[in-house]
Amino acid sequence: MIVLFNPRATKPRNRRLPLAVLAIAAVLEDREDYEIVDGNVDDNPVASISRLIEQYDVELLGVSVMPGPQMVAAMDASREIRRAYPHVKIVWGGYFPSVYPDAALNAKYVDYIVRGQGEDTLLELLDAMRGKRAFDSILGLSYKDIFGLPRNNAERPMKGPDEFPWSPFHRLPVEKYLRPSFFGKRTAVHHASIGCPFNCSFCGVHAAYGNKERMESPERTAAILSHLVTEYGADSVQFYDMNFFLREDHALELAKRIEHLNLRWWCEARVDVMSRYSDETFAALKRAGCTMIFFGAESGSDWALKEMKKGISTEQTVTIAERTKQFGIIPEFSFVIGNPGDPERDTRETLAFIRKLKKINPDSEIIIYHYTPVPQPGDMYGNVDGQIAWPSTPAEWASKRWMDFTLRIDTQAPWLQRKTKDLIDNFEIVIGSRWPTVQDIRAPKWSRILLKTLSAWRYALGVYRFPVELQWANEFISLRKPKRESL
Structure with missing residues (x-):
C-alpha cells in the first residue's frame, strides 16, 4: 500500500x-x-x-x-x-x-x-x-x-493536465473542504494549468517547474467544475494557477463554458497579458462569475521591474486598475518591496504608486511583502549576489529566523535597512486599516468603521510612523490578512 x-x-x-x-x-x-x-x-x-x-x-x-x-x-x-x-x-x-x-x-x-x-x-x-x-x-x-x-537525476519534461486523469474526489470527504469565503458559502479550489512561462527573479515556480506552462482544456475545466457543483454543491471556486489567463482565446472559451454554472471565482493573472484583452472578453469573464483577480504588480518602479525580469510595466498595472473598475472586477495587487538594487528608492516609488492605484480604483486590494528571493536556475541566489546562505536541512528551515523569512514576516534581508523595513511595515498597517480587505467575512461592520476612522488622517497626510493605535486596533479586531490566512 x-x-x-x-x-x-x-x-x-x-x-x-x-x-x-x-x-x-x-x-x-x-x-x-x-x-x-x-x-x-x-x-x-x-x-x-x-x-x-x-x-x-x-x-x-x-x-x-x-x-x-x-x-x-x-x-x-x-x-x-x-x-x-x-x-x-x-x-x-x-x-x-x-x-x-x-x-x-x-x-x-x-x-x-x-x-x-x-x-x-x-x-x-x-x-x-x-x-x-x-x-x-x-x-x-x-x-x-x-x-x-x-x-x-535530470529534470522531467512537463505534461499538461489533460494527459492525466481527474482527481478522485470520492476518496475524500469533500464537504469538509468546501468552506465559506468572500466568494461563496461552499468554495472549491481547482488547478487548471501547471508551470509558468515567465522568469521573475524572486519567484520559485520556474525553479520547480521550468519555464513552460501547460493549460487544461476549457472543456475539461468546465466538466470538473460542473462535477463539483452537481455532486458536492460548490457555489464558488478559487483557481490556484500561477497564470489563469495566459491566452485570450482560451479565457473567452472557458468563460462561455462555465457561465451557466453561476459560480463566483478568484484567479491569478498577469497585468501585461490582461491589459491587452478586449472589452468583449472582460465582459464575458464578468458574466461567467469572475469576482476578483490577483495580479503580481510587484513594484511601482519600472527599473525595479526590469531587474526582477518581471516583463511588465507600471503603465500596464494602471491600465488594469482602470479596466477592472470599468467591469466591476476587484483587482488584488501584490507588491514585493525593497529591491536589492536600491531598496530605499524602490520603497519610496512603490508606496507612491500604490496610492496612485487606490485613487484610480479604490476597490483595489493591496498585498505587501518584503522582497524575498528563492534559489534560481543558473542564479542560486535569486538576484541578490550571494548575500544569503541558504539552510542545508529542513530543521534549519524550521527555525524561527527562516520561518519568518519563508512567510515574509521578517526576512532580515541584509540589503534592507531597518528604517526602510519599518516604513514598509507601517505603510502596510495604515493602508490595510484605511481599506480593510473585503475578504474577511467574519469582521463586523463596526470594526471596519473603527479602522477606517483611526487611519483616515494618517493616510490623508502620509503619516506612517509609529502607528501604535492601528497596531492595537488590528490586534483587538484580528482582521483577516490575505497573505496570512495559512497561519
Whole structure:
C-alpha cells in the first residue's frame, strides 16, 4: 500500500481540497492500493498513518511539502514515522523539495525527492523500489545511493493536465473542504494549468517547474467544475494557477463554458497579458462569475521591474486598475518591496504608486511583502549576489529566523535597512486599516468603521510612523490578512 500524506498547512476554517495529493492519487487509482491522510482534517495524522502501517503492508509514505508551516509538520511526522517504522520508505514531493532538494535530502528520514511534476516520477519510483528499473533512469528523482550520497537525476519534461486523469474526489470527504469565503458559502479550489512561462527573479515556480506552462482544456475545466457543483454543491471556486489567463482565446472559451454554472471565482493573472484583452472578453469573464483577480504588480518602479525580469510595466498595472473598475472586477495587487538594487528608492516609488492605484480604483486590494528571493536556475541566489546562505536541512528551515523569512514576516534581508523595513511595515498597517480587505467575512461592520476612522488622517497626510493605535486596533479586531490566512 501507498500512503499519501498532506501535512497540516492551515487553520480549519481555511482548509481547501489538497490538490497536490489528489493529483498523485489520480494516477494511483485502479492500479495501486493507497490511502490519503490529510493533516488539515485529521487531528492526529501520525496516529492514522501508524494504523495504516500496522494494518497493511505499506511500502511508501509520500509527503506533499510546501515551505512554512507545512514543511514543519512534514518534518515532525516523517521523523516520527521513521523512528517507529524504519522499514517504510519516505518520499517528499512538492514545492519545498523541488526548490531545495539538497536540504530536503539531507534529512535522515527522507529517502527520495520527487522534483517538479510528480505523477510519472512516483510511478517509476515504485517500479525501481520493486526491482523493475534503475533509480538513475528516473527523471525528476533525487535519492541517496547505496553509499548514502545524494544523487539528482535530470529534470522531467512537463505534461499538461489533460494527459492525466481527474482527481478522485470520492476518496475524500469533500464537504469538509468546501468552506465559506468572500466568494461563496461552499468554495472549491481547482488547478487548471501547471508551470509558468515567465522568469521573475524572486519567484520559485520556474525553479520547480521550468519555464513552460501547460493549460487544461476549457472543456475539461468546465466538466470538473460542473462535477463539483452537481455532486458536492460548490457555489464558488478559487483557481490556484500561477497564470489563469495566459491566452485570450482560451479565457473567452472557458468563460462561455462555465457561465451557466453561476459560480463566483478568484484567479491569478498577469497585468501585461490582461491589459491587452478586449472589452468583449472582460465582459464575458464578468458574466461567467469572475469576482476578483490577483495580479503580481510587484513594484511601482519600472527599473525595479526590469531587474526582477518581471516583463511588465507600471503603465500596464494602471491600465488594469482602470479596466477592472470599468467591469466591476476587484483587482488584488501584490507588491514585493525593497529591491536589492536600491531598496530605499524602490520603497519610496512603490508606496507612491500604490496610492496612485487606490485613487484610480479604490476597490483595489493591496498585498505587501518584503522582497524575498528563492534559489534560481543558473542564479542560486535569486538576484541578490550571494548575500544569503541558504539552510542545508529542513530543521534549519524550521527555525524561527527562516520561518519568518519563508512567510515574509521578517526576512532580515541584509540589503534592507531597518528604517526602510519599518516604513514598509507601517505603510502596510495604515493602508490595510484605511481599506480593510473585503475578504474577511467574519469582521463586523463596526470594526471596519473603527479602522477606517483611526487611519483616515494618517493616510490623508502620509503619516506612517509609529502607528501604535492601528497596531492595537488590528490586534483587538484580528482582521483577516490575505497573505496570512495559512497561519
